[in-house]
Amino acid sequence: MxxxxxxxxxxxxxxxxxxxxxxxxxxxxxxxxxxxxxxxxxxxxxxxxxxxxxxxxxxxxxxxxxxxxxxxxxxxxxxxxxxxxxxxxxxxxxxxxxxxxxxxxxxxxxxxxxxxxxxxxxxxxxxxxxxxxxxxxxxxxxxxxxxxxxxxxxxxxxxxxxxxxxxxxxxxxxxxxxxxxxxxxxxxxxxxxxxxxxxxxxxxxxxxxxxxxxxxxxxxxxxxxxxxxxxxxxxxxxxxLGFEGKNTGYTGNAENDILNISSVHPLREDAMDELLRKDNADFSTVEKLIREGKLIQLEYEDKKYYIRYYR
The missing domain is CATH 3.20.20.70 (Aldolase class I)
Known part of the structure; x- marks a missing residue:
């Protein structure tokens, strides 16, 4: 073939x-x-x-x-x-x-x-x-x-x-x-x-x-x-990171948007706040994804970032 x-x-x-x-x-x-x-x-x-x-x-x-x-x-x-x-x-x-x-x-x-x-x-x-x-x-x-x-x-x-x-x-x-x-x-x-x-x-x-x-x-x-x-x-x-998320905009589905975007770009805390605002969601969505092992919070140069967890 x-x-x-x-x-x-x-x-x-x-x-x-x-x-x-x-x-x-x-x-x-x-x-x-x-x-x-x-x-x-x-x-x-x-x-x-x-x-x-x-x-x-x-x-x-x-x-x-x-x-x-x-x-x-x-x-x-x-x-x-x-x-x-x-x-x-x-x-x-x-x-x-x-x-x-x-x-x-x-x-x-x-x-x-x-x-x-x-x-x-x-x-x-x-x-x-x-x-x-x-x-x-x-x-x-x-x-x-x-x-x-x-x-x-x-x-x-x-x-x-x-x-x-x-x-x-x-x-x-x-x-x-x-x-x-x-x-x-x-x-x-x-x-x-x-x-x-x-x-x-x-x-x-x-x-x-x-x-x-x-x-x-x-x-x-x-x-x-x-x-x-x-x-x-x-x-x-x-x-x-092995995730083929196709949508990297704001679709109204906060969980999908977070996972799709963070598999391509680590989300800084201010960008995360903006995404949640546009998707009419709050930080409990982020906390849920972290609890489920789908997202991880990191720090770099005194700023918080969120990245899709791949292990």
């Missing part, structure tokens, strides 16, 4: 996935948090997996079977491996442009030091690059890269791509307990991301069983700290 879905995505709306790597997992990383389990083949060598026409035919077939209401907002290269290992990626993207649906690519960014890879991605409309850390020993522990890769080259490739790419660029940082969730690590990672000028910086946690069972998501306090540090630098930041 090459094309699948569409599946709901908070970042992309309705996303039709494209797995341009065969089911055997071929990747340049073997991240300890990967939901696909251990890497089956370690590689940085690009190769042909599917012909671009085969990918196009699979997408066309699936588009023909879904209802008009399920038409995807994006065609997304999200593979069982690293999609940029596909030597035909650029050709496939250009061929899929004929459907007049925006193209997204989710990449670990490890091959962006290669100018051909960067060029292949230029026709995409939306690209997400992974930036879990900018510290070499932490990078090796979290991402477990192919031996031929060096962090300096990876970071330089990301910077070059960000400077030239005309589409929407976002970053994703997976926060792990005891690895990259301390203040110094968060400061250095956010400093690098700031140089990229992304449209949005996502802070994520593992929400499915990781490749290494001992891996744990960063705690709520450190997630909130990371959000505040990223935001103070001027980065438009969102959290990905």
């Amino acid at each position: 090459i094309a699948f879905g569409p599946v709901p995505s908070r970042r992309l709306g309705k996303s039709m996935g494209i797995n341009n790597i065969p089911l055997r997992k071929v990747c340049s990383y073997s991240c300890i948090y990967c939901q696909l389990g251990a890497r089956q083949k370690s590689s940085t060598e690009r190769e042909t997996f599917y012909e671009p026409q085969t990918i196009r035919d699979s997408v066309e077939s699936l588009l023909g079977r879904i209802s008009p209401a399920d038409k995807p907002d994006y065609l997304t290269f999200v593979a069982s491996g690293e999609p940029t290992l596909d030597a035909n990626l650029g050709k496939s993207i250009r061929l899929l442009k004929g459907f007049n649906i925006p193209i997204a690519v989710i990449t670990n960014a490890s091959l962006l030091s290669d100018p051909v890879v960067r060029e292949n991605l230029m026709d995409a409309d939306w690209v997400s690059v992974k930036v879990d850390t900018v510290t070499g020993n932490v990078w090796r522990r979290i991402n477990r890269p192919h031996p031929s890769l060096t962090l300096n080259l990876v970071m330089e490739g990301i910077k070059r791509f960000a400077a030239d790419f005309k589409g929407t660029l976002v970053t994703e940082t997976m926060m792990l307990e005891g690895f990259n969730d301390n203040p110094e690590a968060i400061q250095s990672t956010s400093d690098f991301i700031l140089q990229l000028k992304p449209s949005k910086a996502y802070i994520a946690i593992p929400t499915r069983p990781p490749a290494v069972s001992s891996v744990k998501p960063a705690g709520s306090e450190n997630i909130n700290m990371a959000y505040q540090i990223f935001s103070k630098k001027g980065l438009k930041t969102e959290l990905i």
Whole structure:
């Protein structure tokens, strides 16, 4: 199965996935948090997996079977491996442009030091690059890269791509307990991301069983700290905590609004007061969600914040 879905995505709306790597997992990383389990083949060598026409035919077939209401907002290269290992990626993207649906690519960014890879991605409309850390020993522990890769080259490739790419660029940082969730690590990672000028910086946690069972998501306090540090630098930041709340406005349902918004942005106490006012609710709603284990109250720089509880 090459094309699948569409599946709901908070970042992309309705996303039709494209797995341009065969089911055997071929990747340049073997991240300890990967939901696909251990890497089956370690590689940085690009190769042909599917012909671009085969990918196009699979997408066309699936588009023909879904209802008009399920038409995807994006065609997304999200593979069982690293999609940029596909030597035909650029050709496939250009061929899929004929459907007049925006193209997204989710990449670990490890091959962006290669100018051909960067060029292949230029026709995409939306690209997400992974930036879990900018510290070499932490990078090796979290991402477990192919031996031929060096962090300096990876970071330089990301910077070059960000400077030239005309589409929407976002970053994703997976926060792990005891690895990259301390203040110094968060400061250095956010400093690098700031140089990229992304449209949005996502802070994520593992929400499915990781490749290494001992891996744990960063705690709520450190997630909130990371959000505040990223935001103070001027980065438009969102959290990905595994909740796909679609409504982030004021719907009149205070509980749903609080849970939807706090899964994306920690709610400061004054923002919470305003939300409750607009939803004609009072603080007892917040207290109820805390008692039920759905919401947690945190403090950062003498201010109270509320974040959706995910453990």
